[in-house]
Amino acid sequence: MSKDYSKKIKSIDDKLEKMRIKRKDSDYTKVKEDVFDTPTLISLYNLSNKDILYALGGAISTGKEANIFFAESSDKPIALKIYRITTSTFRAMEEYILGDPRFKNIRHEKRDIIMAWTRKEYRNLIRAQNAGIRVPSPITTEKNILVMDFLGENEVSYPLLKEVKLDTEQAHQIYETIKSYMRKLYKHGNLVHGDLSEYNIMIDPNNIEPIFIDMGQSVTLDHPRAEYFLNRDIKNITRFFKRFKISDSPEDLSAFVRN
Ligand SMILES: Nc1ncnc2c1ncn2[C@@H]1O[C@H](COP(=O)(O)OP(=O)(O)OP(=O)(O)O)[C@@H](O)[C@H]1O
CATH class of the missing domain: 3.30.200.20 (Phosphorylase Kinase; domain 1)
Incomplete structure (x- = not known):
């Protein structure tokens, strides 16, 4: 040197x-x-x-x-x-x-x-x-x-979705927003998150609003694996929200996001 x-x-x-x-x-x-x-x-x-x-x-x-x-x-x-x-x-x-x-x-x-x-x-x-x-x-x-x-x-990050304690009403509110984000990302942003789950969504405790994070791996819709990544994101989200008696199947969410 x-x-x-x-x-x-x-x-x-x-x-x-x-x-x-x-x-x-x-x-x-x-x-x-x-x-x-x-x-x-x-x-x-x-x-x-x-x-x-x-x-x-x-x-x-x-x-x-x-x-x-x-x-x-x-x-x-x-x-x-x-x-x-x-x-x-x-x-x-x-x-x-x-x-x-x-x-x-x-x-x-x-x-x-x-x-x-x-x-x-x-x-x-x-x-x-x-x-x-x-x-x-x-x-x-x-x-x-x-x-x-x-x-x-105060220098402390908002909690992740996996860390917050939610009642059924809050869970429904968050799920609806996540659904609309997934659709907007797909239809208007031409993007698939690619690693979406309760580990990559933060919750703003002030208004119980979800925030998507960690988008390095997100891909445009013309990426050869975009559909595969979207289906995986959809499965992760429906699996997580099942515990709150949200009965959307992956097919239901998929239809909402794509149409
Ligand atoms: N803008 C931000 N403000 C506050 N905290 C953040 C912010 N971005 C990320 N974090 C915190 O840092 C953590 C890791 O962020 P991120 O998932 O983007 O990094 P990563 O290296 O890809 O993590 P992993 O390998 O665990 O997926 C998040 O779970 C969140 O708690």
């Missing part, structure tokens, strides 16, 4: 320190190795230079491919989804990206695929939002980092 380069990295590290990273030291070292590799540090540094990132907060979640962090911009809380370059399960990504005509020109190197994936999630969120679905508002991407609005209060 050249002297200039290590100097630059050192200054990024100092900058991260200044961004008030709140994790305990031992946690920080572990996360730092996995997530904060040099290209990611540079991206955080760029976001900070562009005044998008003001302070980096604690980890919200460690998923299969990405880590989510609470952060602050100058005027509001934000969430950073940082796709891991070294330890993500990237074969699965390839399957989705390679069938998607929007990405036919990307080179097949891991870093390129992860960047295209981050960009794809950003574009999918915009598409979903434009189709009238509530999602975290995407703000920008920087290489493998997606910046979006933070959904929660």
